[in-house]
Structure formats: C-alpha cells, structure tokens
Amino acid sequence: MKAIRQHEFGGPEVLVYEEAPEPAPGPGQVRIAVRAAGVHLLDTTFRSGDPNGPYPLPDLPMIPGRESAGVVDAVGEGVDEAWIGRRVVAHLGFASAGYAEKTVREVESVHELPEGADFAEAVAMIGTGRTALMVLEVGPPQAGDVVVVPAAAGGLGTLLVQAAKRAGAYVVGLAGGADKVRQVAANGADAAIDYRAGDWTAVLDEALAGREASLFYDSVGGEVGRAVFERLGRGARMVVFGWSAGKATEGTVEEIVNRGLSVTGALGPHLLAKLGGLRALEERALAELAAGRLRPAVHTFPLAEAAEAHRALEHRGTTGKVVLVP
Numbered sequence: 001m002k003a004i005r006q007h008e009f010g011g012p013e014v015l016v017y018e019e020a021p022e023p024a025p026g027p028g029q030v031r032i033a034v035r036a037a038g039v040h041l042l043d044t045t046f047r048s049g050d051p052n053g054p055y056p057l058p059d060l061p062m063i064p065g066r067e068s069a070g071v072v073d074a075v076g077e078g079v080d081e082a083w084i085g086r087r088v089v090a091h092l093g094f095a096s097a098g099y100a101e102k103t104v105r106e107v108e109s110v111h112e113l114p115e116g117a118d119f120a121e122a123v124a125m126i127g128t129g130r131t132a133l134m135v136l137e138v139g140p141p142q143a144g145d146v147v148v149v150p151a152a153a154g155g156l157g158t159l160l161v162q163a164a165k166r167a168g169a170y171v172v173g174l175a176g177g178a179d180k181v182r183q184v185a186a187n188g189a190d191a192a193i194d195y196r197a198g199d200w201t202a203v204l205d206e207a208l209a210g211r212e213a214s215l216f217y218d219s220v221g222g223e224v225g226r227a228v229f230e231r232l233g234r235g236a237r238m239v240v241f242g243w244s245a246g247k248a249t250e251g252t253v254e255e256i257v258n259r260g261l262s263v264t265g266a267l268g269p270h271l272l273a274k275l276g277g278l279r280a281l282e283e284r285a286l287a288e289l290a291a292g293r294l295r296p297a298v299h300t301f302p303l304a305e306a307a308e309a310h311r312a313l314e315h316r317g318t319t320g321k322v323v324l325v326p
C-alpha cells in the first residue's frame with residue numbers, strides 16, 4: 001500500500017510518500033480502507049521533533065495521522081465479520097498511522113457512518129467536532145450574545161460560528177486574508193473582519209456598533225486576543241483553548257475582577273471526564289453532523305501531497321479542517 005512515512009524529524013520534506021507494509025488487524029481490531037485522513041496541527045509538532053511539545057515524541061520511522069474514515073475491509077480475531085463493508089470513522093489516538101491507504105483500530109473505538117455520510121466531514125467531526133463541543137459546553141452561546149471568534153475560517157472556528165448563529169447571537173468572525181474573510185461571511189457570521197488589515201480594530205469597533213462583546217472564544221491570544229479582550233463588556237465570558245499567536249492573551253486579575261469577567265479554560269482531563277469521555281463526545285459530534293446542525297469546512301489534499309498540506313497548515317494557508325485523500 002501507499003503511505004506517508006517519516007524517517008527523521010524536520011520540516012515538511014521529511015514526509016515521504018512510499019510503499020509500506022499493509023497492516024493486518026490484530027485481535028479485536030478492524031482494518032479500514034482509508035477514504036479520508038485528518039491532518040492536525042499536533043501532527044506538525046510531532047513531525048518537527050520539537051522536544052517542548054505537549055506530548056512525548058513518537059518512535060521513528062512512523063506513519064503520522066490521528067483520524068481516519070473509510071470502509072472496513074478485514075477484521076481480526078474475535079470481531080464479527082458483519083463489520084466488513086461498513087463505512088466507519090475512528091480517532092486513532094497516539095497509535096497514529098492514518099496517512100495511509102489502510103489502517104487498523106480497535107473495533108470499540110470505531111463509529112459506523114450512515115450511507116451518504118461524507119468521509120472527510122466525518123474525519124473533521126471525530127476530532128475538531130468533539131473539541132468544539134467541549135468549548136461550547138464551557139461557553140454556551142445565548143440569544144442576544146455578541147460573540148467574537150478569532151480564527152473563524154479554521155476547522156474549529158467554523159463550527160463555533162455556526163453554533164453561535166444557531167443560538168441567536170450576533171457573531172463577529174476574525175480571519176487572516178480576503179479569501180478567509182469571504183468564507184467566514186459565507187458561513188453566516190454577521191461581520192467578517194481581516195485582522196491582518198492595518199485598521200482592523202477600527203473595523204471591529206464599527207461592526208460592534210457601540211455594543212460590547214459578551215462572549216469571546218479565544219484560541220489565538222497575542223495582540224489579536226488583547227484587542228478583543230479590551231472590547232469585552234462587564235460580565236462578559238472569555239473561553240480560552242489555545243494561543244496560536246505564540247503567547248496567551250494578556251490581562252490582569254485586576255482587569256478581570258473590576259470588569260466582572262469570567263475567564264475559563266475549555267480543555268483538559270477534568271472537563272473531558274465531566275462530559276463522559278472522548279467516545280461520548282465523538283458520538284455527539286457525529287450526531288450534530290447527521291442532523292445538519294454543525295457542518296465542518298474541509299480543505300483537502302491528495303495523500304501524496306501530505307508535505308504540502310503540512311506546509312500550508314503551518315503558514316495559515318488553509319481553511320477548515322485539513323484532510324488527505326488517498
């Protein structure tokens with residue numbers, strides 16, 4: 001089979017499209033003929049060999065990839081053969097090996113998809129979708145809220161904009177570049193703003209039209225995060241789940257207390273346990289997709305172009321969830 005293999009740590013060029021041994025399902029496992037494989041920002045951290053990343057580095061050589069969808073074509077010992085031919089999606093966890101034409105996973109970790117479900121969208125929801133539900137659990141949007149979503153053209157931001165609009169909020173989406181801004185507007189945001197423009201804060205003030213933001217989904221931090229923080233009204237909620245700018249949004253305890261702000265982190269094992277664990281979140285995310293309440297944006301690349309997909313993701317040249325298609 002063809003797969004993307006990594007023999008050393010480094011830049012995107014270390015991702016090599018080559019022949020690899022076809023995996024055989026072990027006891028309790030199914031093998032998936034992959035139709036879509038998710039690319040996560042964490043994959044780029046593992047690829048680079050950054051020793052300061054959030055998790056231990058993998059052993060090499062390896063096949064990256066933490067999310068796959070496709071059709072079961074073989075089962076291991078103890079697994080009902082009725083699984084063969086079923087359309088499925090699975091989060092592979094640290095086992096990885098998703099960037100390939102075939103991969104294996106324990107059957108209890110696999111979700112069956114209905115006929116007609118899009119494989120790439122299912123991949124987006126099994127990872128990004130479950131994260132979105134965690135964020136929304138911490139900071140549920142309400143009718144009348146004024147919501148600001150940075151990185152609104154990304155996989156997570158796309159879903160947060162949809163959820164806030166469905167709740168009846170006024171939504172301001174921030175994105176970098178004209179193409180991304182157009183996508184944010186098409187996704188339903190009431191205002192879509194290019195934060196790379198020199199006057200973007202003035203445009204933000206114009207979009208707020210005298211209102212103060214009441215809910216801030218902060219995954220960016222840095223100067224963008226601080227600019228939004230300064231526009232939060234008394235009693236506003238700020239939900240933090242990352243800082244892609246390289247540093248968290250700066251704000252003092254005095255500012256938070258004096259303005260009555262609520263600042264909450266949206267990720268972590270305690271929250272995950274409260275919500276019933278990963279599988280429960282995955283099931284909820286796939287149900288949201290099936291019901292049409294959340295619809296992810298997907299940016300696809302051929303499997304052979306995984307290096308280009310990593311390059312584009314790291315340089316913020318993608319919109320929505322990045323997915324490889326064998």
